[in-house]
Amino acid sequence: MALLELKNISKIYGELKALDNVSLHVDKGEWVAIMGPSGSGKSTMMNIIGCMDKPTKGEVLLDGVDISKEPSKRLTDIRRDKIGLVFQQFHMVNYLTAVENVMVSQHYHSMPDEEEALEALGRVGLRERARHLPSQLSGGEQQRVCVARALINHPELILADEPTGNLDEANENIVLDLFRQLHREGTTLIVVTHDPEVAEAAQRTIVLEHGRVAREVVNENFVD
């Protein structure tokens, strides 16, 4: 069953077609990687999937709702309820502690619950670092906090933008292991990446070029 379905979407900025008639189908529980060089339309696609932008043409069905027709205000609600975001630059609120950063997500979603937030940090192995400020955490630790923050509200979809772009190999593996765990639990993952190794961890890789889907590779070595 499809969680996300892009139907012939285009995003046109003046003369530039950032996305040109792209279609994509992601099943519930699937782990998909999106690759492509700079300017291939990855970011635009992510913005649209992440409910932060709307396509010029085409339909985007997320959990059965056509988000391309929803008003912007509703998009925020949908993003909050269905999507967990992980970013390349981590993006933590730098004056809040690790646990508070996780709670910010809860705060906007429903109710802050410190116990639950601590549990989520425990899951990414940072329970004892919960009271540290971002400046006291390493890059890998920050990204793990961000993963904890992304999963705290049990989203249908985790959307990760170059999640390991700023991490060393050891931390990259920790983050990928976390993704595997989430995948096993049935969370849908869409990971945008440059890194073939990260792409190889996914079940399927979509390669974008010049705003079009150039090819689709199924990872036969996928280990669940």
Next chain:
Amino acid sequence: MTKRRMFLRMITASLLRRRSRMLIALLSIGIGATILAGMVTIYYDVPRQMRAQMRSYGANMLLLPEDGETLDSEKLARVLEQFPEDALVGAAPYRYVRLDMTSRQQSFTTAGTDFEQVLKTSPYFSVEGRYPEATREVLVGKEIAELIGVREGSSMELTWQPAVTAGEGDPAADWVPNAQLAGSAEGFSGGAVTVTATLDGEGKIAEIQVDASTQTPEYGGRTQEDKPFLKQFTGKTLPLTMGEDVDALTGATVTSTAIVDALNHSRAVTAASQPRTVRYEVVGILVTGGEEEGYVFMSNADMRALTGEDKLDVTELSVSADEEQLNAYVEAVANSGEGVTARLVKRVTKSETAVLGKLQALVFLVTVVVLLLTMICVSTTMMAVVSERRREIGLRKALGASDNSIRAEFLGEGLFLGLLGGVMGAALGFVFAQVVSVNVFGSSITFQPLLLPVTVIVSMVIAAVSCLMPIKRAVSIDPALVLKGE
């Protein structure tokens, strides 16, 4: 944890953990609030302070007896009850009489007053020497002092001549055999001519004495010594007719007529109507540059001892109040039923009101300008804060913060800053006002409890208004920016 607690935790963390940035905003609000609190305190305290200061311009109200009424010290005390104690700076009663200095053939207007009150109602009086303290001490106006050549330490004899003609009923009733009579009338150039007479067993004039010391010595003055002239009066029966009973002294017709007139109005001499002479010590010379320099001043007690009367002609009041209140006091005095009228010295009250109005307008203007500057400063700082936190705001939006959440958070931070700055400002502002007050007006001010909530609320409103533009900017931030790996 509730949403509200998380909200508070976020905004306090934002302020407390990002000290350096917020300190600038806090400082500007704090300074603005300080000026506000200080200025508001001064605004409300200045009239009080300035009124006390302006009371040095002299009395601003006069109490006068109504027509046909008299004013005495007891009545004055009752009338003064109409004034609140803290508003009444001073109340100087005056009794004016004309006293003669026989040795110099001069007479001076002499005021009986209360020097302690004079110091309050007429602080501009300057005395060479000192104010009278003991009895039989007088203060002499500079003009008189120069005229008769007295100075501090001199003494002068002053005579009070009761107005003997001012008796009630028909004077003829007093003209009984063996009576002692006295009378006075206006002679040449308004000087009083006083006559005393003794009647014999048949009610005829046995002896007369004339005091014409106020008359020109070569003319009217001769009447008191001219024996043939005085002799005419003996054996005559009152009343006398000029030209029939007696003839005028050549060259002194006016004085002669006055003598006859005085006799025709003469009354029996009693103790109260006897002239009294007292020797006073001059303890100070009064310099004012005004008409007071032509007066002699003595204490009310001395005046009462000399004249035997407790009577006041006018009381000068120095009242610390605005024009509206002053008018209310005038009304209250009129309604007191004591037969006393209060009058405002317009020259003083008008200029006071004008000066205070201008001063308050100035303070108000400065406050408004400072608040505007504060608003600009806070707004600029918050704008910089929003720019600096673009990614954080984008992140919050990406995490699902609605526009209203973003608004609430920034407004919350602004209000929190306003609260802290307001409390800080109220405290510092009071200190500021106190310093200004002590240095400028030389008196301290009392803390107005209302100042704290007013300052805090105004600071919060200003902080909130200052945040409007920055909030608009924050809301417009695109959450997608966090995805671009900036």
